[in-house]
Amino acid sequence: MKASRLISTAVIALALSVPLALMARADGDSIPTSPNTDQVRTSKLVHGLLSDSRYAYRPRQLDPTMSTDIFERYLESLDPTKMFLAAADVAGFEAYEPRIGEAIRDGDVEPAYAIFMLYKERVGERVAHARALLKQDIFDFDGEDRWVYDREEAPWAADQAELDTLWRQQVRNDWLRLKLAGREPAEIRKTLDRRYVNLGNNVAQLDGEDAFQTFVNAYTAAIDPHTDYFNPRSTALFNQSMSLSLEGIGAQLQKQDDVVVIRELIAGGPAAISGKFKPGDRIVGVGQGKDGPIEDVVGWRIDDVVEKIKGPKGTQVQLDVVPGSANLDSEPVRIVLTRARVRLEEQAAKSKILTLPGVGEDGADRRIGVIELPAFYQDFQGRRNRDGDYASATRDVARILGEFGEEDVDGVVLDLRNNGGGSLNEAVELTGLFIDTGPVVQVRESGGRVSVEGDRASGVAWDGPLAVLINRGSASASEIVAGAIQDYGRGLVIGETTFGKGTVQNLVDLDRWPGSEEKRFGSVKLTVAQFFLPGGSSTQNRGVVPDIRFPVTVDAGEFGESTYDNALPWTRIASVPHTRYGDFKPLLPQLDVLHESRIAEDPEFQWWVEDVEQFRAERAKKYVSLNEAERRAEREREDTKRRERQEQRRALGLPLDPLAEDGSDDGLQANERDIALDTAREKAAEERPDPLLQESAAILADAMRLLDSNQQLSAQVLPESTQPGSWAK
Known part of the structure; x- marks a missing residue:
C-alpha cells in the first residue's frame, strides 16, 4: 500500500498557513537546557516524515545547506523585524549553524534553546530601553526624521547603539500616533509604558515548548512554505477551525494586559443564553465542576485560560467575572455554566x-x-x-x-x-x-x-x-x-x-x-x-x-x-x-467595455481605486515621516476626504459609510x-x-x-x- 494512503486522513488543500503565535504561558518563565523525551521523539518523527519520499512530496535531506537554511529561518521567526538581536549576537550563534541538521535528526535541540534564551534576554533589554525613553525629552517632531518600519531586507543592527537608534524612532512614532489622536503626554506615557511592559512579560514567559515548536517549524518551512508542525494544543485548535465548532461556553476571548476579557458572545452558546455576560467582562478565576476549587488566572496566557474553560459538553465550569464597568480589584461575580457544543458561525x-x-x-x-x-x-x-x-x-x-x-x-x-x-x-x-x-x-x-x-x-x-x-x-x-x-x-x-x-x-x-493513547507528539501538516x-x-x-x-x-x-x-x-x-x-x-470584450464605462461613473468604485493606489504608494515608501506638521496634514486630508465622500453619498442617495466618522488612526493596538x-x-x-x-x-x-x-x-x-x-x- 502506498505511503500516502497509510498516512492519509482526509486529503486537505489547506489554507495558506495556521499561525503558531508565540504566547506567554503562565508557568513557563524559563527555558530548559535540554529537550524532554517527548520532544526528542517528536523531532525524530518529523524528520522521518519530511526526509522520506514515500511521505513528503518534495523531501529534503539534512545537509549543510539545509542547516544554514533552518538556522536563518529560526532567527527570522524569532526576530523578523531585526529589532532585538544585533549582528554580534547572530555571529555568536554561527557555531550552532552546522549542527542544526544533526540536532533535528537526533532530537537534540539544545542549540535552539540557547538561541531562544539569548533572544528572551535581548527582548527584556529592549523593553527596558523603550520604557526609559518615555522619560526622556525626545518627543519633538519638527525635523525630517523617518521611521523605517519595513526591515525585512535590512541587515542585522551593527551594535547596541544602532538598536538604540531604531527603538528611539519606533517609540517616537508610537508617541506621535497617540498625540495626533488627541492624547495628552501623561496618558501617552502611561499607555506606551503598559504596552512595552506587556511585550516584555509575554516574551519573558515563553518556555521550552515555545522554543521547540518555533525551531521545528523553521525546519518544516525549509521543506516548503506550507508544511507545519503543530504541537498537541495547536492540533486541537486547527481541528476546531476546520470543523467550525468547539465544546465550551461559546465566547470569543481576548487578552488585555494581564486579564482575559470576553470580546464577543457566540449566538446560541451557553454564555449568550445565560444573559450574564457582556463584551468587556474580565475572567479572573476558573474552576471545574459545580464546586471545584477556583484557580486565579490573572497573568496567564490566553490559551491556558481557554484550555481551562473548554471541556466536554454537559460538564460544568465556574467563572469568576469582574464586569467591564467595574475596577479590576472589585469582588468578582461567580457564574456556573454547563458546557455545550457551539457552532462557530462567523x-x-x-x-x-x-x-x-x-x-x-x-x-x-x-x-x-x-x-x-x-x-x-x-x-x-x-x-x-x-x-x-x-x-x-x-x-x-x-x-x-x-x-x-x-x-x-x-x-x-x-x-x-x-x-x-x-x-x-x-x-x-x-x-x-x-x-x-x-x-x-x-x-x-x-x-x-x-x-x-x-x-x-x-x-x-x-x-x-x-x-x-x-x-x-x-x-x-x-x-x-x-x-x-x-x-x-x-x-x-x-x-x-x-x-x-x-x-x-x-x-x-x-x-x-508510538501508539500513544495520550496526545503527546502533535501533528504535521505535510505537503x-x-x-x-x-x-x-x-x-x-x-x-x-x-x-x-x-x-x-x-x-x-x-x-x-x-x-x-x-x-x-x-x-x-x-x-x-x-x-x-x-x-x-x-463575450469578454463587450463585458469589458460595459464594465469600464460603468465604473467610470461609479463614485464608490473610483474611490476604491484611489484608495488602492494610495495604499500601494504608501507601502512602496516603507517609512513614515516623524514630522508632526506633515503627519497632521496627512491626517486632516484623510478626514476631509471621508467627510466629503459621505456628503457625496448623501447627495447621490448612496448607502452611507458607517465608519466615515470613525476612520482616523487612534494610535492604539487591538488589545x-x-x-x-x-x-x-x-x-x-x-x-x-x-x-x-x-x-x-x-x-x-x-x-x-x-x-x-x-x-x-x-x-x-x-x-x-x-x-x-x-x-x-
Missing part, C-alpha cells in the same frame, strides 16, 4: 440578495444572490461518525442555493475573496453543486501517480448564471473551485489573480506511530501532492487569472506563492476529458481599545459599501442581458443549452 457561508434596478433586457430588475464563503470547512470527525448535522461548506452552500431558488434570483455570485482554502473534499463537492458530473481536480503524488477527484453525483443545485469573485487572498481550495468553473466554462471569474497555492497537505498524527485543474494547468505560483480583471491591490512580489523562496514552480500535465458548458471569450466599542466597529465595517461585489453582480447581469438579446452570441458562448450553465431564465 466563518460559515452567508448570503444576501442584491437588486439591480432596470438592468434586464426588458428594463426589468435583476436579483443577484451572493454567497460569501470565508473557508472550505468540514467537521471531519462528525462526518466519520455520520453525524447528520456536521459542519460542511458544501451543505451550507447547497442550502443557500435552495433558498435562492425559492426567492427566484436571476444569478449567483460566489464570493471567494480572502478565502484561504480548507478541505479539498469540500472544494470538489462544492464545485459539483454547479456541474453535473465530471473531474474537478487532478492530484499528482510524489512518485508521479495522478489521481482524479471529481463530482460523481448527477444533478446540480444551481444551473443558472454564475460568477465567482476572487482576489489575491483566494488560495488553495478557492483556486480549485474558481479554476474548475473556468475550465468548464460554467461561469465568469471576476477580480484579481489568486494567491497561487497549488499543493495538497495531509494532517499526519504523530501519535499514531503530499500537487493539484492540477481539469485542463491540466497547475494553479501553483501563477494562480487563477480572472476573465474580468479588477485593479491589483497588492503586487505578486509582496504577497502570494511567488514570494516564497522555496515554492514549487508552475507546471502542467495532460488534461482530462470534461464538459465545456460554455466559452466566454467571445488596548475598549472591547465593546471595538467589536461594534467591526460589525459596522461589515456594512460598509462594497463596490467590487456590486460591480461583479452588474457584470453578471450584463452577461445575462447580452446573451438574452443575441441568440447567435448565446449559441457561440453557451452551446450546451440544455446542460447546467445554459443561463436560461
Whole structure:
C-alpha cells in the first residue's frame, strides 16, 4: 500500500498557513537546557516524515545547506523585524549553524534553546530601553526624521547603539500616533509604558515548548512554505477551525494586559443564553465542576485560560467575572455554566440578495444572490461518525442555493475573496453543486501517480448564471473551485489573480506511530501532492487569472506563492476529458467595455481605486515621516476626504459609510481599545459599501442581458443549452 494512503486522513488543500503565535504561558518563565523525551521523539518523527519520499512530496535531506537554511529561518521567526538581536549576537550563534541538521535528526535541540534564551534576554533589554525613553525629552517632531518600519531586507543592527537608534524612532512614532489622536503626554506615557511592559512579560514567559515548536517549524518551512508542525494544543485548535465548532461556553476571548476579557458572545452558546455576560467582562478565576476549587488566572496566557474553560459538553465550569464597568480589584461575580457544543458561525457561508434596478433586457430588475464563503470547512470527525448535522461548506452552500431558488434570483455570485482554502473534499463537492458530473481536480503524488477527484453525483443545485469573485487572498481550495468553473466554462471569474497555492497537505498524527493513547507528539501538516485543474494547468505560483480583471491591490512580489523562496514552480500535465458548458471569450470584450464605462461613473468604485493606489504608494515608501506638521496634514486630508465622500453619498442617495466618522488612526493596538466599542466597529465595517461585489453582480447581469438579446452570441458562448450553465431564465 502506498505511503500516502497509510498516512492519509482526509486529503486537505489547506489554507495558506495556521499561525503558531508565540504566547506567554503562565508557568513557563524559563527555558530548559535540554529537550524532554517527548520532544526528542517528536523531532525524530518529523524528520522521518519530511526526509522520506514515500511521505513528503518534495523531501529534503539534512545537509549543510539545509542547516544554514533552518538556522536563518529560526532567527527570522524569532526576530523578523531585526529589532532585538544585533549582528554580534547572530555571529555568536554561527557555531550552532552546522549542527542544526544533526540536532533535528537526533532530537537534540539544545542549540535552539540557547538561541531562544539569548533572544528572551535581548527582548527584556529592549523593553527596558523603550520604557526609559518615555522619560526622556525626545518627543519633538519638527525635523525630517523617518521611521523605517519595513526591515525585512535590512541587515542585522551593527551594535547596541544602532538598536538604540531604531527603538528611539519606533517609540517616537508610537508617541506621535497617540498625540495626533488627541492624547495628552501623561496618558501617552502611561499607555506606551503598559504596552512595552506587556511585550516584555509575554516574551519573558515563553518556555521550552515555545522554543521547540518555533525551531521545528523553521525546519518544516525549509521543506516548503506550507508544511507545519503543530504541537498537541495547536492540533486541537486547527481541528476546531476546520470543523467550525468547539465544546465550551461559546465566547470569543481576548487578552488585555494581564486579564482575559470576553470580546464577543457566540449566538446560541451557553454564555449568550445565560444573559450574564457582556463584551468587556474580565475572567479572573476558573474552576471545574459545580464546586471545584477556583484557580486565579490573572497573568496567564490566553490559551491556558481557554484550555481551562473548554471541556466536554454537559460538564460544568465556574467563572469568576469582574464586569467591564467595574475596577479590576472589585469582588468578582461567580457564574456556573454547563458546557455545550457551539457552532462557530462567523466563518460559515452567508448570503444576501442584491437588486439591480432596470438592468434586464426588458428594463426589468435583476436579483443577484451572493454567497460569501470565508473557508472550505468540514467537521471531519462528525462526518466519520455520520453525524447528520456536521459542519460542511458544501451543505451550507447547497442550502443557500435552495433558498435562492425559492426567492427566484436571476444569478449567483460566489464570493471567494480572502478565502484561504480548507478541505479539498469540500472544494470538489462544492464545485459539483454547479456541474453535473465530471473531474474537478487532478492530484499528482510524489512518485508521479495522478489521481482524479471529481463530482460523481448527477444533478446540480444551481444551473443558472454564475460568477465567482476572487482576489489575491483566494488560495488553495478557492483556486480549485474558481479554476474548475473556468475550465468548464460554467461561469465568469471576476477580480484579481489568486494567491497561487497549488499543493495538497495531509494532517499526519504523530501519535499514531508510538501508539500513544495520550496526545503527546502533535501533528504535521505535510505537503503530499500537487493539484492540477481539469485542463491540466497547475494553479501553483501563477494562480487563477480572472476573465474580468479588477485593479491589483497588492503586487505578486509582496504577497502570494511567488514570494516564497522555496515554492514549487508552475507546471502542467495532460488534461482530462470534461464538459465545456460554455466559452466566454467571445463575450469578454463587450463585458469589458460595459464594465469600464460603468465604473467610470461609479463614485464608490473610483474611490476604491484611489484608495488602492494610495495604499500601494504608501507601502512602496516603507517609512513614515516623524514630522508632526506633515503627519497632521496627512491626517486632516484623510478626514476631509471621508467627510466629503459621505456628503457625496448623501447627495447621490448612496448607502452611507458607517465608519466615515470613525476612520482616523487612534494610535492604539487591538488589545488596548475598549472591547465593546471595538467589536461594534467591526460589525459596522461589515456594512460598509462594497463596490467590487456590486460591480461583479452588474457584470453578471450584463452577461445575462447580452446573451438574452443575441441568440447567435448565446449559441457561440453557451452551446450546451440544455446542460447546467445554459443561463436560461
